[in-house]
Amino acid sequence: MGTIRTAACLGIGTELLGTDRLDTNSLEVTARLESLGIEVVAKGVAGDTVDGIRAVLSCLAGRADLVVATGGLGPTEDDVTREALSAWAGRPLVEDPGLAAAIRERYRAHGLEMPPFAVKMARLVDGATPLPNPSGAAAGMMMERDGTVVAVLPGVPHEMREILDGELVPRLSAMTAGERVLRRTLFLAGVYESDVERRIAPLYERFGRRNVTVLCSAGTVRIVLRARGPEDEARRRLDEMEAAFTEAVGEDLAAVDRDDLAGIVVEQLVRRDQTVATAESCTGGLIGGELTAVPGSSAAFLGGVVAYSNGSKVRDLGVDPGLLEREGAVSEAVARAMAEGARNRFGTDWGIGVTGIAGPGGGTPEKPVGLVHWAVSGPGGTRASHRIFPGDRASVRRATVAMALDLLRRMLGEEVAHGG
Amino acid sequence: MGTIRTAACLGIGTELLGTDRLDTNSLEVTARLESLGIEVVAKGVAGDTVDGIRAVLSCLAGRADLVVATGGLGPTEDDVTREALSAWAGRPLVEDPGLAAAIRERYRAHGLEMPPFAVKMARLVDGATPLPNPSGAAAGMMMERDGTVVAVLPGVPHEMREILDGELVPRLSAMTAGERVLRRTLFLAGVYESDVERRIAPLYERFGRRNVTVLCSAGTVRIVLRARGPEDEARRRLDEMEAAFTEAVGEDLAAVDRDDLAGIVVEQLVRRDQTVATAESCTGGLIGGELTAVPGSSAAFLGGVVAYSNGSKVRDLGVDPGLLEREGAVSEAVARAMAEGARNRFGTDWGIGVTGIAGPGGGTPEKPVGLVHWAVSGPGGTRASHRIFPGDRASVRRATVAMALDLLRRMLGEEVAHGG
Known part of the structure; x- marks a missing residue:
């Protein structure tokens, strides 16, 4: 076999030709191939028919050094990937004694006799290399024809x-x-994309524009760094890039190779034995939802109030009714009072308060749809911020969750820095 | 051109060959084609190269009566779909005067001169039919070669x-x-999949197994009904199926062709001028988050308490500390007390209470991970339910949200039925 430089992914299964499922396996396959320096140049999907699989496989095999196919290796009648491979290769299917024994053993371990149809899964294209399946009966296989390598894996993710x-x-x-492509992701929150772009743009030329991808979504920015070369060299290059980009983004950097703000915040709180409570209006409980998505968060998160009405803000969080009237529910003063109210009610070290207009209705010229105020109250005082977020109700709320958690992350970071 | 019975989708764009994007346009294209009775038999993705697009297009054109391609029609250099089509068809690109005038007009309307490169978007393969773009400069086109129809559309969704x-x-x-494939979806919540299957199985034979798809996810079940034939006939058939399946599932049916439980519940509450409040433990605010995702929900949802600690359950919801000690925080009695506590604190007509062990830790032999109790308190009393949900923390929580909202939906429905 020659050197593999290019690849194609083939998803097999009639369900992948319907209206609600995509070949998500191909994303993981692509990530692994890219890390090996192999470029994916085409993709295909075929239904569960021998002709269909064979035809799409032939096409892809003509375009790439390697085809990685997934799906259609199960025991049922509609799984025909083996037969299609056999037809494509022009070689018969033969039973592999090792695979047959392993399948029989799997059934026996569950106290079952192997049903006759299951023996199908022990068959390989003659001359193919089995790729054993540690947690299922359907093994994969790998083979070559006319200089193209084809590997087939089960579709179960x-x-x-x-x-x-x-x-x-x-x-x-x-x-x-021998080349590798390595990636590292810098995760930022609480920033404007344009501001991040401005600060990192001078680094593009140094490291190559195509080695830096900036991805933005509701209130967060991901900078994906990429380096290609022999593994050691690529890793050194990536370290160099990380150092340069980290310097450029400063304290806006929330994490490297992780993007779970709530997890980061909970870890920091648990580490210093501190607690937090929430007071949410426009997010309706989503900040509590995010914090409690972290296993073990009960050590740091004591609870919250969803104060969706003014009555609740006054009664449950102790917000001054006069303040509400003077400033309006969506105001910095009320966000601050909510954060402090949550902290007082739950007796926590930290309190988060959020109030805003998520839309689509409720905006005014002074307070347009998308305006959100958030505040975090902690041992060193209360800090507030606000922004007019673009987008629909869902993205305004998602961005608000990220912003509020990120403000807590920053204040926790400063406490460490100052308290040292 | 002959009759079109089969089709293939082709996604064009190098970004669709990376590790984070799939050809989601193909799902919408497939839905429209299916409704026309056209079956999608293969899919492909090609990067932005003339050779790549031409090769994958040739393959797909050999497999189907129609190929619908999307992407690569923009004005920039890396958009080469037109050139690839021209190469595939063996016909030159020619400027379409109507498209050129329309593009010039688009720029003029924005007070801009048309830049020279934009004229590219006015070019069609000689003999192709333009498919005008009402909200962008890049028009699509449609053409035929050797009995296969190829249509190309812009990639912007x-x-x-x-x-x-x-x-x-x-x-x-x-x-x-002349055949159509129509679909209708029955949405059920608060049910066991196996129980639904058992009740609808007798209908499979009558309507055909392949015309019924059952999709399950955390606490909800979707029954997708499908009918094929001339439009009127398919619609009649679907009405007949809906009636039969609705009878089989009874009051478990939450909605037809919609699946937003929170929206259904908020609509019902607003219609009868009633209000709701929440008391959440293991869901941490997600029920409030779902309810407030509905625009205008402030008319029905007054707020909630995220009582993640026992202290909060007692202080903020009035749960009896003795009850907590006797029954434990995860118990029917506490779920009931939480629902009633939310209703009392917020002065609402309805209260939802939820307490459970989402995992991965915290389980015991008597109260395993996945055990959740939920209750709804309303004008006619309080009702509770519980289940041991399978799956990870996220799916236990998602299922709990669906179950709790569905219990409220059922009790609202009964109120109407009994109250007349």
């Missing part, structure tokens, strides 16, 4: 992943040109 | 959709065998 990482990647690794 | 619905579907409609 966790089985696909295990065989990909445990069997396929190590084998492919020896067949590439 | 809302432009793609407008041309698909406004131009392509009406044209294709005249080229099909």
Whole structure:
């Protein structure tokens, strides 16, 4: 076999040709191939028919050094990927005694006799290499024809992943040109995209525009750094890039290679044995929802009030009714009072308060749809911020959650820095 | 051109060959084609190269009567779909005077001179039919070669959709065998999948197994009904199916062709001028988050308490500390007390209370991970339910939200039924 530089992904399954499912396996396959320096140049999807699979496979095999196919390896009648591969290769299917024994053993371990149809899963295209499946009966296989390598994996995502990482990647690794593509992601929150772009733009030329991707979504920015070359060299390059970009973005950097703001905040709170409570209006409970998505968050999160009405803001959070009247419910003063009210009511070290107009209705010329005020109250005092977010109700709310959690993250960071 | 019975989708764009984007346009294209009775038999993705697009297009054109391609029609250098089509068809690109005038006018309307590169978007493969773009400069086109029809649309989703619905579907409609495939979705919540299956299984034979798809996710079930035939006949058949399945599932049916439980509940509350408040433990605010995702929900949702600690359950919801000690925080009695406590504190007509063990830690033999109790308190009393949900923390919480909202939906429905 020659050196593998290009690849194509093939998703197999009639359900992938309907209106609600996409070939998500191909994303994971692509990530692994890219890390090996193999470029994905095409993708295809075929239904569960021998002719269809064979035709799409032929096309893709003509375009790339490697085709990675997933799906259609189960025991039922509509799984015909093996037959299609056999037809494409012009070689018969033969039973692999090792696979047959392993399948029989799997059934026995569950106290079952192997049903006759299951033996199908022990069949390989003659001459193919089996790719054993540690957590399922359907093994994958790998073969070659006319200079193209074809690997087939089961479609069940966790089985696909295990065989990909445990069997396929190590084998492919020896067949590439030795280059790797490594990635690292800087995660930022509480920033304007344009501001981030302005600060990192001078670095583009130094590291190459195509090695930096900036992805934005509701209140957060991801800077994906990429380096290609022999593994050690790529890693060194990535370290260099990380250092340069980290310096450019400063304290806006929330994390590297993770993007769970709530997890970051909960970890910091637990580490210093501190607690937090929330007072939410326009987010309606989503900040509490995010914090409690973190396993073990009960050590740091004591609770919150969803104060969706003015009555609740006064009664449950102790917001001054006169303040509400003077400033309006959506105001910095009320956000501050809510954060402090949550802190007092729950007796926590930190309180988060959020109030805004998520839309689509409720805006005025002075307070337009998208205006949100948030505040965090802590041992060193209360800090507030606000922004007019673009987008629909859902994105205004998502962005607000990120902003409020990020303000807490920053204040926790400063406490460490100052308290040292 | 012959009758179109089969189709393939082709997504064009190098970004669709990376690790984070899939060809989601193909799902919408497939839905429209299916409604025309056209079956999608294959899919492909090509990067932004003339050779790549041409090769994948050739493959797909050999497999189907119609290929619908999306993407690569913009004005920049990397958009080469027109050139690839021209190469595939063996016909030159020619400027369409009507499209050129329309593009010039678009720029003029924004007070701009048309830049030289933009004229590219006025070019069509010689003999192709333009598919005008009402909200963008890049028009689509439609052509035929060797009995295969190829249509190309811009990749920007809302432009793609407008041309698909406004131009392509009406044209294709005249080229099909006259059959339509119509769908209707029955949405159920608060049910066990196996129980639904058991009740609807007798109907499979009557309507055909392949015309019924059952989709399950955290606490909800969707029954997708499908009918194929001339439009009137398919619609009649679907009405008949809906009636039969509705009878089989009874009051478990939450809605037809919609699945937003929170929206359904908020609408019912607003209609009868009633209000609700929440008391959440393991869901941490997600029920409030769902309710407030509905625009205008402030008319019905007054607020809630996220009582993540026992202290908060006692202080903020009036749960009896003795009850907490006797029954434990995760118990029917506490869920009831929480629902009633929310109703009392906020002075609402309805209260929702939820307490459970979302995991991964915190389980015991008597109260395993996944055990959740929920209750709804209303004008006619309080009702509680519980279940041990399978899955991880996120799916236990998602299922709990659906279950709690569905219990409120059922009690609202009964109130109407009994109250007349």
